[in-house]
Amino acid sequence: MNHYGAALLGRVRSTRPLIHHITNTVTINDCANATLAIGAAPVMAGAIEEVAEMAGIAGALVLNIGTLTPAQVDAMVAAGKAANAHGIPVILDPVGVGATTLRTESAERILNECRITILKGNAGEIGVLAGSGGTVRGVDSGGCTGDPIEVALRCSGRWNTAVAMTGETDIVCGNGEAYLILNGSPMMERLSGTGCMAASVVGAFAAAGDDPVKSAAAALIAFGLAGERAARQSAGPYSFRTALFDELASLTPETVSAEAQVEQYHGI
């Protein structure tokens, strides 16, 4: 994965894929800037009148239900279907699923009506969508019921998608393989939007790659590495934020290759 991730970062930078987001109003700016910093091009477009057309010129579609409304979910489904028809990867970040009925029903609707390529969530969210149970308080994970790796695999099987479960150790699985990623920093929990930004970076890597599981794993390695390096320069959550975007922008394939901490999981 170290060399795969390094090569894929280079490919993001050289191809600069357009990443279409339909996302929340809290971290929409962070997602745009994370996409730019990693080397891709963001576009945020949520009106149902234009989402299919925009998805049709994009390299990946990122859906995030952090501040969902029923009208926005309609637009997400329309964009997801257009992305499926167009053959580009679709990333879903089911923010807060399990916390309210609207979130749970909307995430399941999107998963039922669109083909999701990569489902990225915290342990609580993935537990809820695996059907095995998870605790979500607002948008924070209270963990999943059972072994996280088994929950991620179960969720992947249930929805026929790659799953990226973020946490102290990130778990990425699907298509018969799984990776554990140790890169990252506890500072990432102290800043709003790091989960959303991670999904943007996953979108960029998925657009540049052709293997959803490996692309998602490489993206979380890159994002985690930027977080580690930023944390060393930070006096608190906002100096961390400044450093995080600077590090995303200056991250090199060489660093990914040398500092990735990833293990393939052989227990499947």
Add this chain to the structure above:
Amino acid sequence: MNHYGAALLGRVRSTRPLIHHITNTVTINDCANATLAIGAAPVMAGAIEEVAEMAGIAGALVLNIGTLTPAQVDAMVAAGKAANAHGIPVILDPVGVGATTLRTESAERILNECRITILKGNAGEIGVLAGSGGTVRGVDSGGCTGDPIEVALRCSGRWNTAVAMTGETDIVCGNGEAYLILNGSPMMERLSGTGCMAASVVGAFAAAGDDPVKSAAAALIAFGLAGERAARQSAGPYSFRTALFDELASLTPETVSAEAQVEQYHGI
């Protein structure tokens, strides 16, 4: 108040209350990060289909009409009623009230249909809602008609709520007592969203405390102290911004206890 404020900050950090916001699209990210930095957990959820359910698991509800629409005000009223039924404090930030008819009517509707625990605004906004007159230009205060303390007391009596009037000296009153808070920095006026962030911190303290007036006063002391400390490290409004969030996160009960500048007002 010094020891009360110190203890309450400790309690925010140890209980990490969930603060449900229905707020504007300008400073929604600042509010989320201010809530996190002070030690609470933010959730932003505004769809009328989920606000009552979300308010039902929260520790406080913060309403802010900075970029209101009639549909959003409907959601605020629904959330406010659920919060009242659930017994959690409701903070209203009536941004720009008096500048347009929609803002004035919407703020009064929320105050009439929900029980507001703490009404936080600038002198112009509180003057308008006191019924004694205030000047609001866009979202900036042009001041209130008459003595600010009397206006705050009058507003508190009119709506049966604690009032937190922010300004060079913050005035917090209600339930037969009033406090004057001198902490803060002129830099706070040069950054968008400091008023909104103050309301988030008030929400966190109100969720952790049981006395709305003292909680609001303690929150404005804490926020003002973070502002003072940040201003000393700043070359301009954005280096101030970085330092403000870092200082909110590193603020200790000891600092609150030692550096709070607050006086009880005995003229009621």
Add this chain to the structure above:
Amino acid sequence: MNHYGAALLGRVRSTRPLIHHITNTVTINDCANATLAIGAAPVMAGAIEEVAEMAGIAGALVLNIGTLTPAQVDAMVAAGKAANAHGIPVILDPVGVGATTLRTESAERILNECRITILKGNAGEIGVLAGSGGTVRGVDSGGCTGDPIEVALRCSGRWNTAVAMTGETDIVCGNGEAYLILNGSPMMERLSGTGCMAASVVGAFAAAGDDPVKSAAAALIAFGLAGERAARQSAGPYSFRTALFDELASLTPETVSAEAQVEQYHGI
């Protein structure tokens, strides 16, 4: 232009005009803070129920279609007509025009139904609106067909408005004159929202000045200078961002006078 720009910056600071924005949810916070930093007062208000009233107390109106919806475009047209009736300048930033049908039709509708004072866009967007062709990928410029100065002049003539075409060299034209502005930094392309912020600064200068072409040119000089100075202190896009706002706030008329790099174009 050097002395004109210097004087106009002084006038923004001394009159602090209220700049009413109806803008996208990605960079709305950046626009508010850029407006504050340059010395004006921002207000963001987009509900159709209040936009005419808010435009009626403002010094300029800035419209930006970055995350447009049909309902938002209705509000923009209502606000634009109120601004026209009130006699204040209206700035349009046609973000992503050409990328989707909704964007193209909406920009043209606004231009047809309101009198736009200054149309600010990248080369692709201005090319599309000139009718001579431009390439827009998401919200990024792929350039215009033909000589950029001729395209800007053609667009200005077609819509009877001043045009500010941003790029490595900014071109500002209208009313029989044109300016080329060399201030700026490549770092501005690496941060989301710099184009939107430029429109906010144009709004502030247009509110304070009485010549749309010269005001827009002076604004882009000021914004470009802040960008140059910020880039010298930056390790990446987010330390650039912090410095950009600090430099906007500390920019002096003396610096504008001494460091403006602007040429009048005599080829009209």
